[in-house]
Amino acid sequence: MIELKDISYSYEGEMVLKDISITIQEGEKVVLLGINGSGKTTLLKVINALIFPQKGVYFYCGVKIDKNKMKNRDFVKNFRKEVVLLFQNPDVMLFNPTVFDELAFSLRQLGFEDKEIKKRVLYWADKFELSPYLDKPPFKLSGGQKQKLCLACLLVLEPKVLLLDEPTANLDPRTTGWLVDFLYDLKTTTIITTHNLSLAGELGERLLVLGEDHTIIYDGRVEDFLKDEEKMLKAGLLHKHKHKHGEKEHTHYHLHDYL
Amino acid sequence: MKDKILLFVYLSLLVLVSLVHSYEWLLGILSLLCITVFLLPLKKREKVKILKRSFFSVFFFGVLVSVPYTTVGLFIGDNRFDYFLMINTRTLDLTLLTFVFLEVMNPFKALDFSKNLSLLLVITSSYALVYNKVLKDFKDAFKSRSAGSRIRGEDFKHYLTRLVVYFFDKSKETSEDIYIAMKSRGFYYD
Amino acid sequence: MHIPDGFIAPQVYVPAYFLDGLFLIYAFRRFKKAMEERMIPYIASLSLFSFILMSIAVPLPGGTSVHGLGIASLSLLLGPWIAFICVSLILFLEAVIFGEGGITTFPINSIAMGFLGSFSAFYAYTMLKKFLSDKVSLFLAGFFSTLVSAFFMALLLGIHPYIFKDASGKPLYFPYGFSIVMPALLLPHLVVSTGEGLLTYLVVRLLRGRISHEG
Numbered sequence: 001m002i003e004l005k006d007i008s009y010s011y012e013g014e015m016v017l018k019d020i021s022i023t024i025q026e027g028e029k030v031v032l033l034g035i036n037g038s039g040k041t042t043l044l045k046v047i048n049a050l051i052f053p054q055k056g057v058y059f060y061c062g063v064k065i066d067k068n069k070m071k072n073r074d075f076v077k078n079f080r081k082e083v084v085l086l087f088q089n090p091d092v093m094l095f096n097p098t099v100f101d102e103l104a105f106s107l108r109q110l111g112f113e114d115k116e117i118k119k120r121v122l123y124w125a126d127k128f129e130l131s132p133y134l135d136k137p138p139f140k141l142s143g144g145q146k147q148k149l150c151l152a153c154l155l156v157l158e159p160k161v162l163l164l165d166e167p168t169a170n171l172d173p174r175t176t177g178w179l180v181d182f183l184y185d186l187k188t189t190t191i192i193t194t195h196n197l198s199l200a201g202e203l204g205e206r207l208l209v210l211g212e213d214h215t216i217i218y219d220g221r222v223e224d225f226l227k228d229e230e231k232m233l234k235a236g237l238l239h240k241h242k243h244k245h246g247e248k249e250h251t252h253y254h255l256h257d258y259l
Numbered sequence: 260m261k262d263k264i265l266l267f268v269y270l271s272l273l274v275l276v277s278l279v280h281s282y283e284w285l286l287g288i289l290s291l292l293c294i295t296v297f298l299l300p301l302k303k304r305e306k307v308k309i310l311k312r313s314f315f316s317v318f319f320f321g322v323l324v325s326v327p328y329t330t331v332g333l334f335i336g337d338n339r340f341d342y343f344l345m346i347n348t349r350t351l352d353l354t355l356l357t358f359v360f361l362e363v364m365n366p367f368k369a370l371d372f373s374k375n376l377s378l379l380l381v382i383t384s385s386y387a388l389v390y391n392k393v394l395k396d397f398k399d400a401f402k403s404r405s406a407g408s409r410i411r412g413e414d415f416k417h418y419l420t421r422l423v424v425y426f427f428d429k430s431k432e433t434s435e436d437i438y439i440a441m442k443s444r445g446f447y448y449d
Numbered sequence: 450m451h452i453p454d455g456f457i458a459p460q461v462y463v464p465a466y467f468l469d470g471l472f473l474i475y476a477f478r479r480f481k482k483a484m485e486e487r488m489i490p491y492i493a494s495l496s497l498f499s500f501i502l503m504s505i506a507v508p509l510p511g512g513t514s515v516h517g518l519g520i521a522s523l524s525l526l527l528g529p530w531i532a533f534i535c536v537s538l539i540l541f542l543e544a545v546i547f548g549e550g551g552i553t554t555f556p557i558n559s560i561a562m563g564f565l566g567s568f569s570a571f572y573a574y575t576m577l578k579k580f581l582s583d584k585v586s587l588f589l590a591g592f593f594s595t596l597v598s599a600f601f602m603a604l605l606l607g608i609h610p611y612i613f614k615d616a617s618g619k620p621l622y623f624p625y626g627f628s629i630v631m632p633a634l635l636l637p638h639l640v641v642s643t644g645e646g647l648l649t650y651l652v653v654r655l656l657r658g659r660i661s662h663e664g
Contacts (some may be wrong), residue, residue: 092396096421108411109406266615273553274459275551341619345621353552360463376488379492386497426498437494438490
């Protein structure tokens with residue numbers, strides 16, 4: 001469904017993505033892991049056709065995605081309905097006067113009928129417990145609610161590919177749990193980025209790891225990666241520092257459990 | 260101290276080069292500057308970037324102004340190629356000179372004869388990068404959620420409104436953050 | 450407008466630096482007295498806001514969009530002196546820190562856009578409001594202030610071929626006289642000014658309620 005071949009992207013002379021080649025099938029749940037600065041957000045933006053790589057090709061459902069293709073209005077309309085991106089900072093996605101308008105925005109943009117819009121908006125608002133806020137301004141919501149709202153805004157489109165950029169970074173444990181459950185039941189193809197290793201296993205079956213050298217250093221099952229200390233070190237996800245077990249002070253490689 | 264000396268040298272050279280009107284001299288200066296760029300302790304890619312940036316910085320305006328002027332000269336029998344060479348080389352020289360000095364001189368240190376100015380520059384430029392990134396994300400998010408070129412005026416107005424209010428509120432927060440940070444680090448005014 | 454170095458004579462930009470410097474120091478002193486330790490955070494954050502306003506593209510009827518400047522908005526919301534300082538700070542940062550170049554043209558931009566732009570917007574609004582609606586006054590203040598800045602630039606550029614030429618009359622810096630620069634600069638700026646007028650109207654009406662007169 002999604003095919004990236006030798007994608008390289010640099011920004012202002014700095015390499016951000018190097019020789020990225022991945023194929024993602026429909027229905028796959030992929031976790032994209034990597035430390036900050038490894039290029040995770042950039043990769044998502046490439047898949048969402050917000051930026052175009054200097055090298056390599058990107059195919060979506062067999063169609064080559066490039067600047068020219070994204071000038072075709074009918075194609076863009078369809079693409080933006082099928083491939084959606086949840087930004088890491090929920091504030092940047094919200095700008096409509098009410099929660100209802102916010103949910104309806106993309107639907108209106110992409111030409112849906114009012115009746116259909118109302119139906120979907122009410123359904124998703126209810127599902128995300130946002131119904132009491134439908135006529136309130138979006139930015140008055142709490143952090144967790146804003147995140148839910150952003151996600152709902154994407155799901156009203158019933159997309160085929162859901163791209164989530166560090167969705168749990170600003171959430172409390174309870175909402176994180178809710179999100180993990182929700183994503184588990186979703187049938188959509190998802191790519192979720194995180195730098196939280198312990199959460200990786202909960203968010204998908206397939207793991208892609210971006211190394212500090214901006215290439216894919218692992219592509220396989222989550223469990224296998226978590227057993228491979230060497231690979232984890234290379235990705236910068238493991239560290240060593242002094243700590244105590246009981247009375248003894250020592251150092252060894254370990255992870256911190258975030259949940 | 261080193262940066263202030265470099266600043267002085269830079270400013271003097273800037274004025275001197277601005278007063279040169281012979282394109283032969285200016286081309287000579289250009290070659291010297293290009294050699295200086297290659298002698299800088301930078302990666303090759305960055306050296307090329309400096310040259311490219313200088314070129315593009317002057318290209319548009321330089322062409323816009325000098326090409327018509329020289330072309331008109333052709334029609335009225337006035338040979339203006341000296342002017343064309345002079346003005347473009349000098350512009351390139353001055354811009355390249357600036358970029359070269361910016362690589363070796365720390366502008367914040369060079370300007371710290373005024374503590375206020377230096378502080379303002381550092382604080383504002385570091386936050387500006389953050390703000391710029393957020394603005395870019397706003398634009399990307401809007402693009403990601405819309406169908407391309409045909410955007411309803413109403414929607415764009417909401418978007419613009421939100422941008423303005425968001426950044427205004429954010430700048431108020433930033434003001435408070437900066438104030439508290441400065442206070443905690445012991446800044447006082449007499 | 451980004452004019453690269455080399456088109457303006459040092460006999461113009463050096464004095465301009467001194468003049469601009471004096472104005473800025475004066476403006477600074479005014480605020481230091483009023484705000485003391487809050488001055489730097491205040492100026493920094495408003496400059497950041499100004500920076501954002503400069504990056505916004507205002508769509509115009511007809512399909513194009515222009516980049517606003519936000520100078521008139523800032524001046525009308527917070528006063529011309531602070532607008533002058535903030536705009537100048539951003540212009541300086543763009544030239545020096547963000548590597549846009551144009552060190553020699555900085556003081557001219559600071560005077561044209563920062564100083565003249567702010568004050569012309571302020572006085573235009575004050576006068577126009579006496580006999581026009583608030584909406585129209587805001588638009589015209591933004592519109593007018595942009596044209597004033599452009600006019601000053603055209604004046605400064607246009608004077609060069611008359612004063613700075615060699616023995617045979619060839620220009621040494623900017624080559625076009627008033628008859629060419631004036632229309633060449635002012636006509637396209639009519640479009641920019643319209644965008645600025647719209648932006649001023651939008652921004653001031655949006656934010657004037659949120660200003661609790663912080664000095």
